[in-house]
Amino acid sequence: MSARHAALGVLVAALWGFNFVAARLALAHISPLLLVALRFGIASLPAMFLPRPRVSWSRMVALASTLFIGQFSFLFWGMHVGMPPGLASVLTQFQAVLTMVLAGAFLREMPAPRQIVGLLIATAGLILVAATVGRAGVTLTGLLLTLLAAASWAVGNVLLRAVGRTDMLSLIVWLSVIPPLPMLLLSLAVDGPPAIVSVMSSGMWISLLAVLYIAVAATLGGYALWGHLLRLYPAGSVAPFALLVPVFGLLSARITLGEQFSPMRLTGIAVLALGLVIASLPLAGWASSLLGVARRRDSKNAELHP
Numbered sequence: 479m480s481a482r483h484a485a486l487g488v489l490v491a492a493l494w495g496f497n498f499v500a501a502r503l504a505l506a507h508i509s510p511l512l513l514v515a516l517r518f519g520i521a522s523l524p525a526m527f528l529p530r531p532r533v534s535w536s537r538m539v540a541l542a543s544t545l546f547i548g549q550f551s552f553l554f555w556g557m558h559v560g561m562p563p564g565l566a567s568v569l570t571q572f573q574a575v576l577t578m579v580l581a582g583a584f585l586r587e588m589p590a591p592r593q594i595v596g597l598l599i600a601t602a603g604l605i606l607v608a609a610t611v612g613r614a615g616v617t618l619t620g621l622l623l624t625l626l627a628a629a630s631w632a633v634g635n636v637l638l639r640a641v642g643r644t645d646m647l648s649l650i651v652w653l654s655v656i657p658p659l660p661m662l663l664l665s666l667a668v669d670g671p672p673a674i675v676s677v678m679s680s681g682m683w684i685s686l687l688a689v690l691y692i693a694v695a696a697t698l699g700g701y702a703l704w705g706h707l708l709r710l711y712p713a714g715s716v717a718p719f720a721l722l723v724p725v726f727g728l729l730s731a732r733i734t735l736g737e738q739f740s741p742m743r744l745t746g747i748a749v750l751a752l753g754l755v756i757a758s759l760p761l762a763g764w765a766s767s768l769l770g771v772a773r774r775r776d777s778k779n780a781e782l783h784p
Contacts (some may be wrong), residue, residue: 479711487719490703495726497696498563499734501554504688508677509669510554513689515661516677518546520693522654530652531644540637542656548630551661556624560617564737567727568747569607569624571720574758575600576632584636589757596757603750610743646705650697721755 479487504513533541557566575597581587589597611618641649665674677686707716728747731737739747 483707483710486703487707487716488722490700490707491719491722492726493696493700493703494720494723495567495728496730497692497700498557498567498727499730500688500691500696501557502563502731502735504685504692505554505558507682507685508689509665509673510551510558511661511665511668512674512677513554513692514547514550515658515665516689517550517693517697518654518656518661519658520690521697522651522658524647524651524698525655528648528651531641531649533641533644533649533652537637537641538653539656541634541641542653544630544637545634546653547657547661549627549634552623552627552630556620556622556627559623560615560620561624562615562731562737563735564728564731564739565607565616565743565747566624567731568724568750569604569621570628570631571724571754572600572604572625572750573628573631573635574754576629577635578757580632580636581639585639593757596753596755598753599756600750600753603746603748603753606746606749607743608746610740610746614738614740614743646708647698647702650701654697718758721751721758724751 501513508516553566553570557563561569578587578589578593578597582589608621610616611621662674676682704716707719724747728737728739732739
């Protein structure tokens with residue numbers, strides 16, 4: 479991968495990592511359900527210009543219900559009742575472990591021994607993080623809702639496998655058409671009309687800018703760049719950049735919001751991240767590739783400097 483394209487991969491991770499801080503800012507004045515409706519209402523606007531992917535409406539509804547409605551309703555609600563954004567950026571990545579479990583159960587894609595080890599290590603890290611419930615802004619309800627968001631994401635990943643190759647941006651935009659109306663109606667029922675009317679009141683420009691960032695930069699911009707990289711390189715070369723999302727999530731939450739991390743929570747985050755790396759990265763393939771590069775470099779140096 480060229481340095482320019484690698485930089486794009488890092489940029490996408492940064493866009494998605496800061497997304498959690500933006501969500502926290504938006505939730506200061508906007509309810510979780512309404513935030514889901516606004517996010518995907520804005521993200522769906524380019525559907526007027528993009529062709530609908532060759533995916534059945536029933537499949538699209540299933541994907542939107544899990545990847546968008548389920549995941550972000552649980553995530554935003556969890557952050558609303560007690561889940562700091564930096565920690566949320568780490569815990570949602572537990573979806574990688576849950577995806578492996580679901581793929582093994584329903585698609586008969588059995589994980590390799592390395593992935594099982596990574597799964598166990600990540601679970602141990604999650605237990606350490608769970609032990610900090612009740613401290614530094616984390617509630618049990620917030621933790622459980624965030625894990626439900628990861629589970630909904632994992633179910634969507636399994637459903638997505640049946641779609642096959644398609645344009646990433648078109649799929650994301652057309653899936654975004656589905657959540658706004660039901661989520662707006664649900665917000666009306668749960669939050670009431672005053673909560674929706676108050677969105678346009680004065681003093682909420684930071685929250686509204688945060689919504690625009692989530693919808694335009696993180697959703698449309700992030701997935702457009704991600705899809706561009708997937709068209710140029712194998713998924714195995716692009717996917718590891720997603721592991722940088724919690725890094726940017728933690729850093730941005732610490733810098734902008736002053737999020738605190740106790741020693742036990744930091745240990746749990748580190749152990750969980752280690753498990754995800756072991757489970758997600760083809761370490762043996764990377765080692766062989768690096769060894770091959772080193773050998774070619776040594777051979778070249780030998781020719782230049784006899």
